[in-house]
Amino acid sequence: MYDVFVVGGGPSGATAALDLVNSGHKVALLDRDGRIKPCGGAIPPRLMQDFDIRDEQLVAKVNTARMISPTGRHVDIPIENGFVGMVDRKDFDPFLRARAAAAGATALTGTFLRIEREEGATFVVYREKATGEERRAQTRLVIGADGARSKVGRAEVPGGDKIPYVLAYHEIIKAPGKSEVYDPVRCDVIYDGDISPDFYGWIFPHGDSASVGMGTEVSSVDLKQATAALRDAAGLSDCETLRKEGAPIPLKPLDRWDNGKDVILAGDAAGVVAPSSGEGIYYAMVGGRVAATACAATLASGRVKDLRLARSLFMKEHKMVFRVLGSMQNAYYRSDERRERFVSLCHDIDVQRLTFEAYMNKKLVRARPMAHLKIGLKNLAHLSGLVAPTRV
Structure with a gap:
């Protein structure tokens, strides 16, 4: 019997699990093994301060952002009095999950299947990876932090099946040496309709590697072909490709994050990725934190209306920025x-x-x-x- 069962162990779910364990609750954290989200990996100092992320989690520190126009013009914007940290999600997400488990969360590896209810009790049903068998865990509340195409959201929360999203794709390549077109301490953002007709492309340094990718909402765009064109234009075609990843990125926070009884959404499942920039890690972790706050309040008061706190707290702080x-x-x-x-x-x-x-x-x-x-x-x-x- 858990107080909260968290589905999804990315930055949002892992943050929610950690906060809930630290506030004295019994928590399960379910994640699929080997899932890596395509992500440039930029995190601001505010995230490092708010969520106790140390320098050793960073693969690079960026001091400049280069904005590149469709005709190849560019402007370099220095990051004054600081830096933007870069993380690689293949290492960062497991670190967050391990930290939550070390604090006391029960780490489970498997795939979410459904939620069942019997005589007022709530059960999460999932397929355990090690055995392939269905397991069922009883819980008082569920946090769905399982991405933009959230199975939890589609099944449980009104509007959760209608979230708009951009498809993102990137390739992690072996980083070249510093040159006129690549700098290991600079993020390049490419605004070019030939790369993405409605979003942008990016080249972000990750120390010994780099993330090269793009996103678009236009279904006719070949993401792999567009990324190949980006690599070719940047002189990165000959760099060794280490891995390839793709996933949806939500475009707008959902109007409702809870089902009014026992489920609440967080992170990408709730749609909290910043428009224009596509920044998601910070807002996902904030989303996990407010979801944990709402769950703790609901468990203490017994009022399911307290689940609404998550969205109201998030929007109070970030609504204007998103607008x-x-x-x-x-x-x-x-x-x-x-x-x-x-x-x-x-x-x-x-x-x-x-x-x-x-x-x-x-x-x-x-x-x-x-x-x-x-x-x-x-x-x-x-x-x-x-x-x-x-x-x-």
Whole structure:
């Protein structure tokens, strides 16, 4: 008998399990063995502080972001007074699961099948990997942290079967030496309709390796072919390919995260990936934390309405950031001409500073109102075509 059964052991599920164990609850954490999500792997200092992630988990520290336009123009944005940490999910996720297990969570390896209810009791049914047999565990609450195509969400939460998503694909390659086109301390973000007609491509350093990939919502795009074109354009075609991964990335937080009785969603299953940037690790871990908070409150009070706390706590802190980033994606990602203007806008020092202050601290910066006003006016000028794209 568990207080909470967590389905999915990525950053969200592992964080929820750890928080719940640390607050004195009996927790099971179910994960499929060998699952690695395609991910650039960037994590901000705020994540490292909030979730006690030490430097030894990082495979690289990035000090510059390069934004590349459809015509090949670029702007390098320095990360002032800090760095962005890079992790490799094949190592980072197991670390998070192991940390939760060491704290007291029961680690289970298998595949979620369904939830059954009998005479007021809730059971999670899963297929155990080691034996191939079905197992059934009784629990008071369930957290579905099983990704954008969440089986838990589709079966249990209204709207959980209608989450929009981008398909992402990347290849982990053996990193080349530093050159004019590759820098082991720089993240490259490529805004080019030939690579992705509605999102972007990326080249992110991972120490001895690098993540090269892209994402799109357009079903007709061949993700592997687009990634090959990206590697060719960046001079990375001859680098050894270490592994290939693909998965959906949600585009919008669900309107509801719980079923009103015993299930709550977290992370990608709840849709908490930032628009425009596609950043997911930090928001997944926050999603796991608020899900744990909501479960602890429900278990203490006996009120199932307390499950709603997860979404309300998350949106109170991050709703405005998601709204602004969503507006940016809708405005600039629709054509190469708009992408060209977006990269041009990134030359502005006010844009650079406020963008990275918001990224590093996960808050919209309000300290310089005149800078915000200037950015708003410049944004309108670029969108309306009153200014020509900056040439590099």
